């Protein structure tokens with residue numbers, strides 16, 4: 001199931017499945033929020049996800 005995370009910075013990060021969503025969120029964090037790299041576990045990312 002496709003899911004998305006609404007980042008507090010206003011960006012919406014989408015993925016077609018959990019693995020893709022987590023990878024995309026991690027990529028977004030590396031690009032936009034380098035200070036947060038390593039602070040979010042897979043479970044936390046999926047906990048922020050909503051159905052898209």
Ligand SMILES: [Zn+2]
Pocket residue numbers: 007008009010011028032033
């Ligand atoms: Zn962001």
